[in-house]
Amino acid sequence: MTALVDTxxxxxxxxLLCGRQLTVMMAYVGGLWxxxxxxxxFVGIGALQVATGGWGDxxxxxxxxxxxxxxxxxxxAMAIIVGAGMLPNYVSHGMTRREFSIGVGIMIAVVSVAFAVVGAIGLGVEDxxxxxxxxxxxxxVPHLYADPGDVPLVLAQYALLTSAHMATGWLIGATYYRFGGYLGTAMLLVTLLPAIAVEFxxxxxxxxxxxxxxxxxxxxPLAVVIPACLAITAATCYGTYRFVRRLAIKP
Amino acid sequence: MTLGIDVRNLTVRFGDVVAVDDVSFTLSGGKIYGLLGRNGSGKTTLLSLLAAFAPVRQGKVLVGGAEPFENSAVTEKVCLIRERSIAPDGTTVKDILNDARVFRPAWDEKYADRLLDMFQLPRKKTVSRLSRGQQSALGITVGLASRASVTIFDESYLGLDAPTRYDFYDELLRDYMEQPRTIIMSSHLIEEVGRLFEEVLILDRGRLVSHEETDTLLTAGAAVTGPAHLVDEVTQGLTVLSQQQLGGTKSTAVYGKISEDAQARARSAGLEIGSLGLQDLFVHLTREREEPT
Incomplete structure (x- = not known):
C-alpha cells in the first residue's frame, strides 16, 4: 500500500488553485487591458454619436x-491560448489534466459572470x-432583454455567450495542441460548432x-433556451476534458 | 523526502518506432542518477513517463510505489525540467515562479530568489525573450527551488556556458547534501557531469544496456599503458575499445575485467593500469554495431 493516492x-x-491562477491571469489581461x-x-463612439446627433436612422x-x-x-481567443499553452505549462508544474480541467471550468464561470456584470453596468450607464x-x-439587433432594467436577462445573455465561446476556445486550443496547425484549423469546422449552436x-x-x-x-421560450445553452457549454467542457485527460505533453 | 522509482517492462511505441523497449529497473531513491544515451535512445520519452507527461500504455511505472499519471499525490512531488521552456508566449519569469510557488508544495521562495540572483535572471522579462542560457537557468531555478522529492533535469542545463554549468553542478551538490532527494540527470556532457552520478543508467536504442553504481561501472574497463608486447599480452581476450601507439609504447583501452593476478603481474612488469572514463564506456556500450547479415 502507498500513501501517494489521489483523493x-x-x-x-x-x-480550485488552478482556477484561481487562470482567473487571475484572465483578470490581468482582461481587466487591465x-x-x-x-x-x-465604445465611449468614444458614443460621444461621437451624441456630438453629431446620431447617424441617420x-x-x-x-x-x-x-x-x-x-x-x-x-x-x-484567450481560452484558445489556455487550451493550447497553459495545459503543458501546468502539467509541468505537477498539475493533473483533471485538476486543470476543473480550473478551466472555474475560470470560464468566473470570467463569464464578470463580463456579464460589466456588460450590464455598461448598458445601465448608457441608459x-x-x-x-x-x-x-x-x-x-435582437437581445434577450428589452431594456437595461431586465438585469437578469442582460446578465444571462452576456454570461451564456461568453461561457459558450470560452468553452469553444478551450476545445479549439486543445485540438490545435494535439493535432497541430493544419489539422487544428481544418477541425474548426467541428470545434466551432458549440459556439455556433449557442448563438443559434x-x-x-x-x-x-x-x-x-x-x-x-x-x-x-427562455425556459428552453437558457438550459439548452448551459447544457451545450457544459457538454463542451466535459468533452474537452475527456479529450485532454490522456493527452501527452509534447517534447 | 525521497521517493524510489520502479519501472517494469516499459515499452513505448510511436507508430513503427520503438522508443523504449521492454525497460525495467529500480531506483532506490535518495541518490543522483545519471541517465545516458545517444540522441533518440529514449531518454526523454522515459523521463516524460516518470513525470506523468504522458500515459503509460505498456508496462508499469511506479514512483513512490504509485502510478504517477493523473495522480497529483505523486506529480506534485515530481519535477521534470526539460531543455526548452514550454511556457506560452507572453509568460514572464515572474509568472513561471508564481505558478511554481502555488503548485509546488515544497517550493522554497528564498532559495528561488537566491538562484535568480546567482544566474542574474530578469524577473520581468518574458520567457521567449530570454537567451537559451537564461532559459536553462530559469529551468534550473524552478527545478531546484521546487524541492521536489524526484527532480529530473533532462539536458536542461545544456544552454548554460561552461562557468555557469560548473556553478550549477556545485549548487546542485550543495543543495542535495542539505535536502537529499532523488535526482535524475540526463546529459551528453558525460565527462563534465559524470562526477555527480552515484548510479548510471545507459539507454541504447530504447533498451537499458547498463545500470550500475558509477564506481562499479568504472571498473568495467581499463586503460593499459606500457611496452606494446606486454600491453597486448595483458589485454588479450578483452574487448579493445581504442589503441594508441608511439614507438614501442602502447596505450589500450579495454572493456572487461582484468583479473587481480593479471593486474599484479602487469604492474610488476612496469605497465600502468588506470580506469576508463565514463564517456569511453558510454561510447563503447552505445556504439553502432553492424547488424548480422
Missing part, C-alpha cells in the same frame, strides 16, 4: 449593445447618459438578426 478532496482543492480598451472605444441607437462582439471573441439628453437607447439557440445580436430575419428562426 477527490485533493483534486478539487488543486483544481481588454476591458479598458473596450470601454474607451441610427440616431440614439445603443452603442454598448455591440460590446457583445468583443466581449465574447476576446475570451474565445443614464442617453437619459441626460432626454433619449433612450434603441436596440438594433440564443439567437441574439448579429447572429440572431440573421437567424430571425434571414431564416425565420423563432427563438424558443
Amino acid at each position: 477527490p478532496g485533493r483534486t478539487w482543492r488543486r483544481g 481588454f476591458l479598458p480598451i473596450v470601454v474607451v472605444v 441610427l440616431s440614439w441607437s445603443s452603442v454598448w449593445e455591440h460590446s457583445l462582439q468583443p466581449m465574447r471573441y476576446f475570451p474565445l 443614464v447618459i442617453y437619459g441626460w439628453f432626454g433619449e433612450s437607447p434603441e436596440y438594433t 439557440v440564443l439567437s441574439v445580436s448579429y447572429f440572431g438578426q440573421v437567424a430571425q430575419d434571414g431564416f425565420g428562426w423563432d427563438r424558443p
